[in-house]
Amino acid sequence: MSTVSASPAAPAATAEPASAFARLRIGRIAANLALLLIVALWTFPTAGLLISSVRDADQLALSGWWTSLTTSEATGAAALGTAADQTDEDGQYVISGDILADGTSFTVSAVGITSREPGAFGVGEPVEMRDGGILTVDETGAYRWTSATPFAHERGPRVYYVASEPPRFTFDNYVSVLTANGIGQSFINSLTVAIPATVVPILIAAFAAYALAWMSFPGRGILVAIIVGLLVVPLQMSLIPILRIYNGIALTFGGEAKGYLGVWLAHTAFGLPLAIFLLRNYMVGLPREIMESARMDGATHFQIFVTMVLPLSFPALASFAIFQFLWVWNDLLVALIFLGSQDTELVLTGRLVNLLGTRGNNWELLTAGAFVSMIVPLIVFFSLQRYFVRGLLAGSVKGG
Incomplete structure (x- = not known):
């Protein structure tokens, strides 16, 4: 009595359409990714131009549009007052002022007495100055330099600082x-x-x-x-x-x-x-x-x-x-x-x-x-x- 064996060609016939379908699906994914890349290349410059056009002028000069939603950070320097600016407050000599320019929205986060370490001291932390006395700076940039003896310097020393500013947008442009x-x-x-x-x-x-x-x-x-x-x-x-x-x-x-x-x-x-x-x-x-x-x-x-x-x-x-x-x-x-x-x-x-x-x-x-x-x-x-x-x-x- 003879037996009829199953044909092995049937699974191969069904595997070929499945393979073609997989190749077609990969081709569609690649085409969609290429199209998405082209759209991104055309869209990003326009989006960057729009964001830059509504940014604050100072922030735009310091950083690119892709950083527009992050806090801007910058370093700077300012000269303190001279001996002619001191006042006598109950036997204590004080020189006060502001290290930030008027109208700025920056917030001081750290100060220093050398350009190499502009953020060596935190705001409100006493800083011992080379010309004598103790300097303290708050986050608004206002400083107070105090000394038990009269100041004698004719040229104000420079103090360095690290300032940060939140993102700002405006239609003034x-x-x-x-x-x-x-x-x-x-x-x-x-x-x-x-x-x-x-x-x-x-x-x-x-x-x-x-x-x-x-x-x-x-x-x-x-x-x-x-x-x-x-x-x-x-x-x-x-x-x-x-x-x-x-x-x-x-x-x-x-x-x-x-x-x-x-x-x-x-x-x-x-x-x-x-x-x-x-x-x-x-x-x-x-x-x-x-x-x-x-x-x-x-x-x-x-x-x-x-x-x-x-x-x-x-x-x-x-x-x-x-x-x-x-x-x-x-x-x-x-x-x-x-x-x-x-x-x-x-x-x-x-x-x-x-x-x-x-x-x-x-x-x-x-x-x-x-x-x-x-x-x-x-x-x-x-x-x-x-x-x-x-x-x-x-x-x-x-x-x-």
Whole structure:
């Protein structure tokens, strides 16, 4: 009688899917960790700038933003009073004063009579001075130097101390920046430049993208190729020829060579290739059946564009709006050339550059000014960020 043995291949067949699942799970964990690292690298500088902008100026000069929640500690030195400052109190000669500057919030934790050991004695502990007498210092910095014999020194000895200060935060930095001369006008100038320079190219590019995607006419392929080629043209190479042409046109018609119209046209021209490229590739991927049904119902191209294509293309429009607004808001070169550098015309980036030149040592003002310039772009990005990835990916991979 023969027996049939169990096949040993069955466990191996189930082990292979389990191994593939484990590799897939490890790959997802690695991808999530890499994404988390990228987010941290982008977030930490912004968080550090925000924290630094609300820190006290003295603490910001002594330590980094990552220590903002810890107590600051510093060493210092101060000169005591001379014999001319002594008073006679019932036969005891006393020199008193304060080793801390007026208005400081530091608290003395230790004192010393040499720079090598600035914290040799605790507060309230009697310290025997080399010039005679006993010195005591309390935590507020007030000292009392007493002696049974009159003091005779003409130069006050130095005493060293260790002081600590709790973390302090203030909005005075923002008040100083926002009330600085010209900041408010520059902020309005930046908004005046950025909003039209974002809306106008989007409108023009939307019409052009629809025509290149859904209208048949001779040379359409050549136009698409030219637009793709314009994406690689650097701004710096074309800026001078465009400026010469613009100045020539302005002088011919008797207009001013510098003004908002010039900077709007320049930003529109430089932003159109990318806008048309993204929007055209997105519109090509829209369902053809919807377009054909609308045409069968007698809708014109303009009606299809306004009522159907624009609402469906909102993710792509939002993606380019973020790109264009951030570029225009942070721009300085184009604004200086086409708008000028006068106080009434200077944009916010130019004003902050001037602030950096005049107050380069005031880090608290520079960090507050930098974050003021970031507030509007951050609001725009977080308002439209849910459409950003979807519109950008769709506009990059779809085509026809």
